[in-house]
Amino acid sequence: MTEKQIVVLGAGYAGLTAAARAGKRGRVTLIAPESRILHRVRQHETTAGLPVNRPAIAEVVRGRGVRHVRARATGLDLAGREIVLDNGDTVAYDTLVYALGSRTAWHGVPGAAEHAHPVERAAEIADRLRTAERPGTVAVVGGGATGIELAAELAEAHPRWTVRIVTAGRVGGWFSAKGHDHVHRVLRGLGVGIHEHSAVTAVDAGGLTTATGRIPADLVVWAASMEAHPLAAEAGLAVTPAGRAVVDDHLRSVSHPEVYVIGDAAEVTVPGTGTLRMGCATALPQGRYLGKVLTGRTDEPFAFRYAAQCLSLGRRDGLLQFIHGNDSMRPAVLTGRAGRLAKAAILKSVVLSLR
Structure with missing residues (x-):
């Protein structure tokens, strides 16, 4: 049988964790333009001019079955299961992990x-x-x-x-x-x-x-404040009014079950905990969980407590x-x-x- 093509889109905390862990037992393509982790939780130090350790993505996935494609996604063809990149290439997938995260929201404030x-x-x-x-x-x-x-x-x-x-x-x-x-x-x-x-x-x-x-x-x-990257909504994934993808209790898109959405890009609601806020504290556990799902080590619903x-x-x-x-x-x-x-x-x- 042909090995399924697992593609992780985004190398933030959620996406990189999922890719590194899924790559322990399988082959994964990671698409992200960065060569080093963004390390958002230390941006205040970078802003102040302090040195910040930002490990190379290659070091994080070292020894794993992960191929890093340094490019930015400009389009997502859900029907054809392809990602369009800014270098003109396309990447096909059987299973997609969408982890493009969030960006600054201006909320229409003039100037x-x-x-x-x-x-x-x-x-x-x-x-x-x-x-x-x-x-x-x-x-x-x-x-x-x-x-x-x-x-x-x-x-x-x-x-x-x-x-x-x-x-x-x-x-x-x-x-x-x-x-x-x-x-x-x-x-x-x-x-x-x-x-x-x-x-x-x-x-x-x-x-x-x-x-x-x-x-x-x-x-x-x-x-x-931050807002979800718009590519999910533009491609046709089911999203909330705020643009975060709607997922089930296994972090699968409710409209496209071959797509998992994790991190800031997803609106995740856990019974007894509520809807998770954006941030590293919730992104990392989602990435770890999905790494287990993709390697067949769990079929339990995602659980989380603060x-x-x-x-x-x-x-x-x-x-x-x-x-x-x-x-x-x-x-x-x-x-x-x-x-x-x-x-x-x-x-x-x-x-x-x-x-």
Whole structure:
């Protein structure tokens, strides 16, 4: 019998983990333009100009039956089971793992795409800060985990710059009272200006216009929210109104069962846990699970429970927020050096767990 063609589209945490693990027992084609892992959970460090270890994809899949095609997918023919690449080639599949993840969402805010820098351009932001003729003001848009980590890292690494964090809601508002208070205390201690309940209505070369007034800025970093890559919807996979693929309890597309969708690209709902949020914490377990499915080591439904959420708050502080399995907050937290060490240990485990 001809061996089935398994293709993994995307080399983020979910896709790379699935490819590396499926490649233990089978042949896999991995399609992604990068030569090294993106390592999104450390983008705040790259933005601040700090060195970040980003292992080569070839090293992650070393010794596995994985062929890495360095190209970007521009089209997906679900009926013909082919992927169209930006180099003009096509790749056929019997089973597709769609793991293209997410990207910065501008939400139609006038001027945002033209004048703000998305977190994906972390190295460009670092160069801008390093080469500026004089220090100025950086406005970080977004009060979620990414925005908080960016604001803290930038304020500590560039103390001559004024750093502001701007959000439509509350900065760290989902944490427990102890976690929320610690985040605010650290940010204020680093000199970060906090602008809450200040939805951004426009961005221009001179800064932000918000619901509560004008915030001048020399550099705007956009970390407000993420959206699923549009290729799934464009190709005809069943998606939610937000563009995330609808999957069953084995992470298969409900409209095309020969396609598995994992990571930020999928809207995964687990009984007793709820709909999983985007992020490394949910992407890695999906990749590990699918590696077992593709090698015939399990036919059980995907299961997942939360345990904790962690934040870097500069080089000397951090937060480990303990949470219930359904992602609701427990009162307990680790802060300070203990929180920082916990976060560092988790970051190291991310790379190790890819294989």
